[in-house]
Amino acid sequence: MSEPAQPPIPVTVIGGYLGAGKTTLVNHLLRNANGLRIAVLVNDFGALQIDADLIEAADGDTISLANGCICCSLAGGLVEAMLGILDRPQPPEWVVIETSGVSDPVAAAQYAHLPGFRLDGVIVVADAETVRRRSIDRHVGRHVLQQLRGADLLLLNKTDLITTDQRNDLRQWLADIAPDSRVVETVGARLPVAALLGGSHVAFDRQSHDEHFDAHRTWSFSDAHAIDGGRFRATVAALPASIVRGKGVLHLVEQPEVAHVFQLVGARWSIVRGSPWVPADRVTRLVLIGLPDHSDHSDHSDVEAVDRMLQELHVDRERSDPLDEELV
Amino acid sequence: MTHPITVFVARKIVTMNPSNPEGTHVAVRDGKVLGVGTLQEVAGWGEYTLDATFADKVLVPGMIEVHAHAMEGLTGLFSYQGYFDRMAPDGRRLPGLRSIDAVLADLRRIDATMADPTEPLLTVGFDPIYFPGERLHKGHLDSVSSTRPIFLLHASSHLGTVNSAMLARHDITRDCLTIGVAKGDDGEPTGELQEMSAMALAQSALVPFMKAATGEECLWGFGRMARQVGVTCVTDLASQVLLNPAALGRWQRIVNDPEFPSRVALYSLPAMPGASADFGSVAAAIKRMQAEEATEKLRFPGVKFVLDGSIQGWTAAMNWPGYYTGSDHGQLLTIPEQLVDWLRPFHDAGINVHMHCNGEATIDVAIDAVEAVLKDVAWLDHRHTVQHSQLTNQAHFRRMKALGMCANLFANHIWYWGDQHYELTVGPERANRMEPCATAKRVGVPFSLHSDANVTPLGPLHLMWCAVNRTTPSGRVLGEQEKITAYDALWAVTQDAAYQMHLDGELGSIECGKYADFAVLDASPLDVAPMAIKDIAVWGTVVGGVAYEAAVTR
Structure with a gap:
């Protein structure tokens, strides 16, 4: 089919x-x-x-x-x-x-x-x-x-x-x-x-009428250079518990000709091979949604940690090589 | 105007009326019984026509099945691959298949009769519990055809097995995320699809079957099957007439047709379009149907709730210590305190409630709920019924007796799954007290016996045979102490069956004032050897004084 x-x-x-x-x-x-x-x-x-x-x-x-x-x-x-x-x-x-x-x-x-x-x-x-x-x-x-x-x-x-x-x-x-x-x-x-x-761009971009109801933090990430799939998965696995949603299209070093779709809901996430890129669109775009975490970690430290982890996805590209690992 | 009187003469009439137990003649006028006795005793009603059709037969009250499903009418319309022989509504004998090789040979035979090589082949009735050690998978079915999609819908309706052509047609692959798509060690689908969420992936096979299950031919088949086995009133105990108004019109048109050979009692599921959980309006709709839509042949006695799964599926909700093998305790389908809220509008409106409860925990929940609604509204004659009631213990029955509840026991389980219950599901002690007819009788809870057709074949003589003999296919007697007499068993499928639907004033015995509904038999189940009860030949039925001869078994 x-x-x-x-x-x-x-x-x-x-x-x-x-x-x-x-x-x-x-x-x-x-x-x-x-x-x-x-x-x-x-x-x-x-x-x-x-x-x-x-x-x-x-x-x-x-x-x-x-x-x-x-x-x-x-x-x-x-x-x-x-x-x-x-x-x-x-x-x-x-x-x-x-x-x-x-x-x-x-x-x-x-x-x-x-x-x-x-x-x-x-x-x-x-x-x-x-x-x-x-x-x-x-x-x-x-x-x-x-x-x-x-x-x-x-x-x-x-x-x-x-x-x-x-x-x-x-x-x-x-x-x-x-x-x-x-x-x-x-x-x-x-x-x-x-x-x-959060998986919908529509929902991301629109303002809610209910400020209190909508207390959350959004991270956006984009990079026209291919990112390392192995590193990306390690990053996702290490995200703090306050990150509850994520969605993205990934341009991966391992398979640069095909887009990969990333989804995260709570503790569960997946990367699925998508369709071949339209060359002009070959850009990784990623959005993460975090909620204030009432448990052990302070909101502040989580924000810095996620900022840093995303930043490292950029700098990592110089030394990344295609990996043999099969993607999830 | 005078209404004609017919006097039927029979070798013997077993009335199940305790004050007038037997006779040889029954006088009938306007579809109802004037009297039973000798010819002399009934002749005084006036000029009559003597009908000697049954002169060498035995009449018993038309038997009543209080737990069946209209899908029984599909028997024979789709290829049958069950383990035991079965009969179709037209009398055809559908042979049981006792090995996986026999199932495959049967599939090859069917495949050869189908012209279009891409048309899906669907069969029903296969039950893997009879083939321990060898699990049916796509490889077996691929040996039948690599091009024709094949779907075996198992007897439980919870599982299906398909071949590679079916997997390919619907793109069911190793990447499929549905949990119910069973995968082998190699990560590829094995061909087994578990639960509707997975089976629905193979729509090309399932959709025609689902459509047929609500079709006219199915309903006609349901009535004809009743005629074949001596049933004159049969329930569809999960009816969708409330949900689907077109279904109501279909039932009315067919059941009220004089050719249709049975009365039908529809117990609706409490579901209506849209506001499905507004049970006050569901109760009002049932009251309206009772007042405006009911006829002599079509009734709407109450409502049906499904509270758990099945024992042989390990999904009935169990108390400690749970199942004998396997660690699970099953699944309640309703929250206990919610059930009270659900029952209340029906109980308060005077609507009879039947609750599907297989496991002990579920039976607790059902009794608790009835107790709760009774404390607020003292309708003492509700006759709310625990359906299946398979693992009901004496403590349950005593509470049920105190609260005015009834039980409908799934006696056929003793034959169809008794050995599996003994060895696998609940273990020896509890298997020996499944379908505890003698305990129900001793405590004084009115009980009936049911087939849950199409789960097992419609057939009250077989139910009686199970309750009287409690014999399994391996020759084991499952619970000697729970055996009942043939008389008690016949009482269960006539008088008490009518009682739990509030129809015992009209049905359930052959006596003055009740409908002239008879099962016409070759012998009395009270006279033959207990092991011969199930083999008594059924000539057919009389419903409202009209004879319906069964199609010849072939």
């Missing part, structure tokens, strides 16, 4: 236990989409509490909003909903799937590999006040742990309801039970849209 004509639509899966803040997060997304056409797939429209004046049209399984976003029902199943999205006259630019309270979001994420889509990341929202108690519940504890472990980005929500000591304990516990998940602390599930949908 040949490459699809359209680039695949990124899919973000949002999971977490009942009451953790999933729907709040989806609401924030819809209100701060800033022109990005997002399709959210949910079990329950009612819980979204969309303002009536925002609704442009409603036809049973789909609600169209004035800002270009749509909400689709999952009642008929994920396959049907995903295929229905591709059939729309104007397909969305992003898909967000909100899973139900005991679902394994990683299982839902597998639908993001259907033709026409790509998995962007799995975001799990956890209620800082209750998550540890839920995790030992005799009926749902296993499911809660499974969700936490499956997160690329773990939103530790409602941290205003716990003490500093409790927060530190919780962070240590999460590091033990979900070592592969990157933790971000939030209040009211207010994660900057850029951190969620």
Whole structure:
């Protein structure tokens, strides 16, 4: 089969236990989409509490909003909903799937590999006040742990309801039970849209209306000279935990004739071989999004570290040689 | 105007009416029973026509299946590759395939009958649990054809196996990121696609099957299958009539057709277009259907929730110590406190709720939820039912009894997976008390028996045989202490089956005032040797006084 004509639509899966803040997060997304056409797939429209004046049209399984976003029902199943999205006259630019309270979001994420889509990341929202108690519940504890472990980005929500000591304990516990998940602390599930949908240049470039909601830092990097793939991967692996999103097109020494696409969501990242370069565009372009980190490191030291790491990608080019290593 | 009376004479009529257990004649008017007894006892209703069609047959109440799925009607429409023999709605015998070589030989035979060499070949029913040690993979199927895409949809509907031509057609390669695309040591797909997210990648095979599952031929097949096995009322226990209004029209047109040989009870999934989780409006929609759309043949008794997976799939939610082999405890599909909120609008509106619960943990959750809603609204006669209820223990049953709940036990499991449960899934002790009919009877919980067709074949005589004999294919008796009598088993598939749908005032026995629904058998299951119950020949059924003769088995 040949490459699809359209680039695949990124899919973000949002999971977490009942009451953790999933729907709040989806609401924030819809209100701060800033022109990005997002399709959210949910079990329950009612819980979204969309303002009536925002609704442009409603036809049973789909609600169209004035800002270009749509909400689709999952009642008929994920396959049907995903295929229905591709059939729309104007397909969305992003898909967000909100899973139900005991679902394994990683299982839902597998639908993001259907033709026409790509998995962007799995975001799990956890209620800082209750998550540890839920995790030992005799009926749902296993499911809660499974969700936490499956997160690329773990939103530790409602941290205003716990003490500093409790927060530190919780962070240590999460590091033990979900070592592969990157933790971000939030209040009211207010994660900057850029951190969620940061892969889109559209979302990067537009200003949010909600300053508080959008407290994040952006790094941009570009270089017309090829960069060293091995060094780049080492750099990414060493990024501080406060970097939650990344996206880029890479011009690599190893395969200079082909563009490579870089994606990072939480602790998970990938470099995938893309199409041959149009010669004039042969430039590495990279964007990283960082959030204030409430854990051990100060925001200040992270900023300097990332600045330095990116700088080193430039200077490294003089001495880099093509590597034999196969790319991820 | 006088309405004609027909008196059917039979060798014996087993009524399941405890106060009038047997007779030889049954008088029928307007599709309902006037009386059962001797000719003399029923002749007084007035001028009648004597129908001797069943003079050498035995009539029992039309049997009732409270857990089936309309997809059973597809049996025989797609090539069947299950382990056990099966019957199609037209009476065709579909032979079971007892080895992977037999499966491959069957595929070669089908391949040779298909003209277009690129048309996908899809079969159903294959179950790898019967072939331990040898996992079916693309290499097996490649030996059938390197050009025709092949898809074996397994019996569980959770797995499929495809060949290299199918992988190539849909660009399923080593680079595919879907977790359910199984990969071998060489990193290449093995051909096994796990769960719908992976199976949906091979759309060319699956889409025609999914379409057929909601088609008219499927619904007609569902009714004809009921006729073949003596069922006069069959449920579609995960109906999408609420979600899809066109489906409602289709059911009405077909079931209300006088040619359609069964009553149908539709238990909707609680899903509606759009506001799917607004269960208050779902409850209102069910009440509306009950009031405005129900007919003598088509009913909407309640709502169905699915709360966990299956035991043989290791996805039923288990309490300590979990499964016998394998470390997992399965998967709850609903949060316990959320289930209470979900049940409440239905319970409060007086709508009967049936909950799919296989594992012990799930049964706990279901009972807890019913207890919670009952504390607020004292509808004592709800008859909310634990469906499958396979690992229900005595403590569960005592709570269910106290709360007015029913159980529908998956008795066919004893035959189809009993050995696997003993050896693999739950181990000897718990396998011996699966489908605990005797415990349910002792505690006093009304229980029925079900096939979950198309998961296992529709057939209440087979269910009765399982509950009475508890025999597995290896010859093991699984739980001697949980055996019940043939009478109790027949009661379960007639009276108590009707009871758990609130239909026992109309169905479930042959007695004055109830519908004239009979299963027409060659012998009484109460008279034959217990091991012969499943082999009793079924002539067909009578539904509302109308005879529907089964297609001859061939």
